[in-house]
Amino acid sequence: MKTPARIVIVLLVVGAAAATIILKGNKSRDAANPTTAVVTSDAAAATDATAKLPKLLDLGATKCIPCKMMAPILEELKKEYAGKMKVEFIDVWQNEDAGKKYGVEMIPTQIFYDANGKELFRHTGFFGKEDILAKWKELGVDISGGKPAAGIVRETPVAADTRPRDSVCFMCDGTIDPKTKALVKGQAEQHAFCAPHCYFIYFSSLVNPDAKAEEAKVSVTDWENGNLVPSATASYLYGMGTKGRATIKAFATGEAATKEQQSAPGNLVTWDVLKAKELTTRCAFCDRAVYPEDACGVEFGSTHGHGCCTHCSLGVAARLKQDIEIEAKDGLTGEMIRVKTLDGQIASLEPGTAIAWFGQKKGPDGKWVSAGCFKQGFFVNETNLQKWLDARPAMTGRQITIAQALSDKMKLSPEQIAKACKLGECK
Ligand SMILES: [Zn+2]
Ligand SMILES: [Zn+2]
Numbered sequence: 001m002k003t004p005a006r007i008v009i010v011l012l013v014v015g016a017a018a019a020t021i022i023l024k025g026n027k028s029r030d031a032a033n034p035t036t037a038v039v040t041s042d043a044a045a046a047t048d049a050t051a052k053l054p055k056l057l058d059l060g061a062t063k064c065i066p067c068k069m070m071a072p073i074l075e076e077l078k079k080e081y082a083g084k085m086k087v088e089f090i091d092v093w094q095n096e097d098a099g100k101k102y103g104v105e106m107i108p109t110q111i112f113y114d115a116n117g118k119e120l121f122r123h124t125g126f127f128g129k130e131d132i133l134a135k136w137k138e139l140g141v142d143i144s145g146g147k148p149a150a151g152i153v154r155e156t157p158v159a160a161d162t163r164p165r166d167s168v169c170f171m172c173d174g175t176i177d178p179k180t181k182a183l184v185k186g187q188a189e190q191h192a193f194c195a196p197h198c199y200f201i202y203f204s205s206l207v208n209p210d211a212k213a214e215e216a217k218v219s220v221t222d223w224e225n226g227n228l229v230p231s232a233t234a235s236y237l238y239g240m241g242t243k244g245r246a247t248i249k250a251f252a253t254g255e256a257a258t259k260e261q262q263s264a265p266g267n268l269v270t271w272d273v274l275k276a277k278e279l280t281t282r283c284a285f286c287d288r289a290v291y292p293e294d295a296c297g298v299e300f301g302s303t304h305g306h307g308c309c310t311h312c313s314l315g316v317a318a319r320l321k322q323d324i325e326i327e328a329k330d331g332l333t334g335e336m337i338r339v340k341t342l343d344g345q346i347a348s349l350e351p352g353t354a355i356a357w358f359g360q361k362k363g364p365d366g367k368w369v370s371a372g373c374f375k376q377g378f379f380v381n382e383t384n385l386q387k388w389l390d391a392r393p394a395m396t397g398r399q400i401t402i403a404q405a406l407s408d409k410m411k412l413s414p415e416q417i418a419k420a421c422k423l424g425e426c427k
Helices: 043-047 065-080 096-101 129-138 196-204 211-215 254-263 271-278 310-320 382-390 402-410 414-418
Strands: 055-060 086-091 109-113 119-124 182-185 190-193 218-221 228-230 235-240 246-251 267-269 296-300 303-307 324-329 336-342 345-350 355-362 368-370 377-379 397-400
Touching: 055 065, 065 086, 065 129, 109 129, 129 345, 129 402, 182 196, 190 196, 196 246, 196 271, 235 254, 235 271, 246 254, 254 267, 267 271, 296 310, 303 310, 310 324, 310 336, 310 355, 310 402, 310 414, 336 402, 345 402, 355 382, 355 402, 377 382, 397 402
Parallel strands: 055 086
Antiparallel strands: 055 109, 109 119, 182 190, 182 218, 218 228, 235 246, 235 267, 296 303, 296 324, 324 336, 336 345, 355 368, 355 377, 355 397
16 A cells, blocks of 8 residues: 555554654645644535535545544444535545645544535544534534434432431442441541441542541441441451442451351451452542442553543543543443543444433532532433433432543543542542
């Protein structure tokens, strides 16, 4: 394959934000800077404009890697927006003149035209589907065919949460089982948790905690009689519940724990061992303790990690400045949702209908803030999200695209990422 001397491939390199690799000498770039929108009338668009439609033209080559990654996206757009937008691809290696005609120096290059064939915008390099759609919107071109933008917004609860405050877990908002309750009682604060696991999530969310001082504040519930006992002196039976998720039973004495062990298998452990086990697996974005069974899987490079929630898993791309692959479960049905990122954009989404819920609450100053990791989710479609919300009348927040959720994370500064999910830092 002969490569025209003037054309450069925009190569996307794992680990770098974007690297433009110049394969062939490039004479004068300023003559036609491809990142600048050149307003020209597109003759090709004018001739076949029996129906006047906006057009997305992708100039690439079938053998360039980022171009190949564009191909399924263009195919999807072509199908989904048939009759609303034209989608065309020109191979500039096979058709050198086309590259010259459009003044393309790098591939892939996408050119956005309005319905009259006027060029509105150019982009070089890989361009994700959601970002393309967002660009049309930004350019003020309606390719939705008049359909109003879908999306569930719930700013006020459908029903108030009437549970007594001391029965609600401070971390996960779940109703506290009196048999596994953990309690933090300090000078200023008192927080109840549904189980020791939620306490450890809380502990891993503290900013520079004094471990010994924190430990002294914690009581756990004796499984035998329901009394609160100091966490450090209790004995723990660490077993396996359904779906491989750990269960923790606390006992005031080792004898009581040994007795329980005969009917319910598990390991007898001290507080320190329990703590070490619980803090082993961390969210690769916010560093909170997680159980892998509850978390999203995140692949980066050759490493497999976890995101404690769906939004945190996207945050791994921002924290590591690396392309990632996520496996998340639909919040309602557990169906798998797969997301791949490329240079901080969505490269692929399976299924294509998947959406995100951004759980938000109104802060004391009236501004919307994240409602925390336990209030976030991905769903294979809006129907599942609606059903999930129906079962959570007190929930507030809004539906967003997964691309939006990723873009929000990519905008975070290193300082914000360092403070991510630490208690009180969301605001
Ligand atoms: Zn909890
Ligand atoms: Zn997290």
